[in-house]
Amino acid sequence: MKLYETLAAEIEGLVAQGVLRPGEKLPSVRAQQERRGVSPSTVFQAYYQLEAKGVIQSRPRSGYFVAARRAPPEPEVSRPDAASTAVDVSSLVFQVLDASRAPGMVPFGSAFPSPLLFPLEKLARSVSNSMRLIDPWSTVADLPPGNAELRRQIALRYQLDGAPVAADDIIITNGALEALNLCLQAVARPGDTVLVESPSFYAALQSLERLELKAVEVATHPREGMDLGALAQALDQHKPKACWLMTSFQNPLGSLMPPEKKQALVTLLAQHGVPLIEDDVYGELYFGAHRPALAKRYDSEGIVMHCSSFSKCLAPGFRVGWAAPGRYARAVERLKLTTSLAAAMPSQLALADYLGQGGYERHLRQLRVVLERQRDRMLDAIATHFPAGTRVTRPQGGYFLWVELPAGSDALALHARALAEGISIAPGPMFSAKRDYAHCIRLNYGHLWDATHESALSTLGHLAHS
The missing domain is CATH 3.40.640.10 (Type I PLP-dependent aspartate aminotransferase-like (Major domain))
Known part of the structure; x- marks a missing residue:
């Protein structure tokens, strides 16, 4: 094992044993470097690996913490074929977007953040x-x-x-x-x-x-x-x-x-x-x-x-x-x-x-705080409600999550069932010239989080289970 893999495995073991508890702060990169005699790069690589697995989470300006609830791991690197292809996605995109514009829809499939944030x-x-x-x-x-x-x-x-x-x-x-x-x-x-x-x-x-x-x-x-x-x-x-x-x-x-x-x-x-x-x-x-x-x-x-x-x-x-x-x-x-x-x-x-x-700048600082908080709430809800085998990204900005559902899931079918429940999502085939990613969805966390959004994520997770 490489040095960073050894460090990551040790920390993951301490979390599994309960020595490091949910919400507890990990030593800083500098502290780990001095204590273990390794380079900052080694510590960063270990922490990145643990974050990708959902064991820990980073909090800007605060450091790294044990995840309150073990988050789903990140998706793997995409592996599309290298062929050149003509593009034919507009009919699908318009179909999905038109169906998502009904009044009162929970806008997880929206491409825009809430206008109330501006x-x-x-x-x-x-x-x-x-x-x-x-x-x-x-x-x-x-x-x-x-x-x-x-x-x-x-x-x-x-x-x-x-x-x-x-x-x-x-x-x-x-x-x-x-x-x-x-x-x-x-x-x-x-x-x-x-x-x-x-x-x-x-x-x-x-x-x-x-x-x-x-x-x-x-x-x-x-x-x-x-x-x-x-x-x-x-x-x-x-x-x-x-x-x-x-x-x-x-x-x-x-x-x-x-x-x-x-x-x-x-x-x-x-x-x-x-x-x-x-x-x-x-x-x-x-x-x-x-x-x-x-x-x-x-x-x-x-x-x-x-x-x-x-x-x-x-x-x-x-x-x-x-x-x-x-x-x-x-x-x-x-x-x-x-x-x-x-x-x-x-x-x-x-x-x-x-x-x-x-x-x-003052507006941007406030907006970033709100979006980061809403990202964390959506990630927590996905960890709580979505089926085992789900993978999800953990972006350090923007307002989208990419969710990879277990193999065999049908994002277009999930989109149709979610619409019937008043929830919009963006199914994965919209994001590929070949309409790949049939088991993936994109979710928008750029709208002010409330009980309606929490309930909608619970419903969406239940639909994903079935």
Whole structure:
């Protein structure tokens, strides 16, 4: 056994014997290092292994604790076949989404967090303030690339994240999805191949389907994102035109690429001359002490097309996103002009006003605390109510859990039965070009937790048993 495996086995034995009790704090990484004469990496690997098995859990800014109830283990690394395939998921996606919109539905299948989590009253005041002071000429000047002050505010956040992006390199769009689609159109043509995670966000698959592109699903770790070895093989075999990834809190897994892996990712793609479309809409929703590094931070060749928005972290419904497309900025800007011309000016002005007031960070801190608490409550409910053999991810940000049910389970059948009980879920086949993951579901913990949600998870667990 390796050193970290020996340490992990020892701690797991102490938990099983009751020497370490549920809720008890483990020694810090530094304390374990000094006591045992091992490296910090050895301790971290041991703790990561125990967390993946559900024996312990991390609490940001507090350390590691014995799990109050033994949580289900994490799913294994996905192993899709390496074939290129045409995409045909839209009919299934629309069928599932349409059925999930009925009033009163418990929204575990929703793609959005609760609108009650956002400062809508303050945003409304910013709309009023900015429209009273509007410069009439801005209706012309704010065509692509977008409002200058808003782009300046976004550029300031890039600088804080260590990514060298200037305001002039940013293009404002109608949400992140338009930014992502424009970036995709700038580098790929019908019949080309694009690499995606496995499982992958269904909207990415729909974009490939609409543009008549082929998808190659690449093996993906539930905690650390795409497997770079599998990516290297896919790059050699398929000669793709782009790679579309969520490097931070991927939807649906919630995986987060470590900084060194993001750097290696950018280096690998640069060697092959393949642009990275970095979908980063959840990057601000982290539970740790610091925002995860952007892949864009390591981009010296201009190949990373970074896209994000305010829809998931501040202003749902405003539909303001942006792209920082590097060397492809001119092409993306022209595509924006010829498709939708410009993003709505009132929304841009309002967000520029709000960001200029300095309350954004305070809002984000409060939002992260709520989401982390709701993640823990959903994980606890799954451990209590779901059948033996269930596996579930433990994301360090975002608001999705990926649940792998025991072999033989039928996620589409579970979706239909849950709807009859007033509960929506997102079945796994939505997240695969080949409609794989028939025994998996995605659950949203971004809505305020109450007795209704607890009861719904109990009902869902009962349905999963049967």
